Amino acid sequence: MDTEADLFYRQLPKVELHAHLNGSVSFETMETLIKRKPHLNIEHSMTAIRRGQRRSLDECFQVFKVIHQLVDSEEDILMVAKAVIQEFAADGVKYLELRTHFCFLLTFIFCKQEEVDIDVRFLVAVDRRHGPVVAMETVKLAEDFLLSSDGVVVGLDLSGDPTVGHGKDLLSALEKSKNCGLKLALHLSEVPSRRDESELLLNLPPDRIGHGTFLHPEVGGSDSLVDKVCKQNIPIGKSFPLYFQNYIL
Numbered sequence: 001m002d003t004e005a006d007l008f009y010r011q012l013p014k015v016e017l018h019a020h021l022n023g024s025v026s027f028e029t030m031e032t033l034i035k036r037k038p039h040l041n042i043e044h045s046m047t048a049i050r051r052g053q054r055r056s057l058d059e060c061f062q063v064f065k066v067i068h069q070l071v072d073s074e075e076d077i078l079m080v081a082k083a084v085i086q087e088f089a090a091d092g093v094k095y096l097e098l099r100t101h102f103c104f105l106l107t108f109i110f111c112k113q114e115e116v117d118i119d120v121r122f123l124v125a126v127d128r129r130h131g132p133v134v135a136m137e138t139v140k141l142a143e144d145f146l147l148s149s150d151g152v153v154v155g156l157d158l159s160g161d162p163t164v165g166h167g168k169d170l171l172s173a174l175e176k177s178k179n180c181g182l183k184l185a186l187h188l189s190e191v192p193s194r195r196d197e198s199e200l201l202l203n204l205p206p207d208r209i210g211h212g213t214f215l216h217p218e219v220g221g222s223d224s225l226v227d228k229v230c231k232q233n234i235p236i237g238k239s240f241p242l243y244f245q246n247y248i249l
């Protein structure tokens, strides 16, 4: 049963600036997807991290792999996109930025949500695991979308397993993206061993940081990283509240 506080917070108009499409699939939508593909033998527990449950980073990315198996056709993608948008709208979100990998995106641009009261924009996601060539191709496509989507595509997201590859190999793609006017939202410092990579990425600089969990020297980052974030006033999405109180989105 919803409490009065639940209702109040639901009705409060909100903006959501850090949602990955396939990271926002609800239990109900997942159930439909699982039923559609019984041959995959996927159970709910393989597609979600319950509140309070602890999982390693690796296990989290395994979950995304399972979700990608369930969402692999145009029909699935459309169904998921519509459901996610409607659920955010029902939760009182008035402005939503959804990130997703390029192959998923084409369809969305044409699926305007006329019946719901929400303004939806997209960030085209570069998955680190696919390397520099795919990153550059993705940026070129994102640039086309930026020019042709009438403001629906607003930026580029760098995400994926933070232990895979090195940001230095993606720098030219990210620089190109910035130069053509796409806003840059970069996942960085999600693991402690990425100090030099974070230095490079912060020099771009990004318009937003995803997580930035290990930027601070107390958790393996450095003063120089913290300085770069603060001096360049870069907002951080879902980070360590203790260190970056004024920068969290």
Ligand SMILES: CC(C)=CCNc1ncnc2c1ncn2[C@@H]1O[C@H](COP(=O)(O)O)[C@@H](O)[C@H]1O
Pocket: 020, 021, 022, 023, 057, 060, 061, 064, 065, 099, 100, 101, 104, 125, 127, 159, 160, 161, 162, 187, 190, 211
């Ligand atoms: C739970 C967890 C480890 C959290 C957050 N940190 C993340 N860091 C980097 N990439 C991410 C994160 N969460 C989601 N993603 C990316 O978003 C994708 C899912 O959305 P989509 O398939 O692009 O539509 C995942 O495959 C992954 O590449």
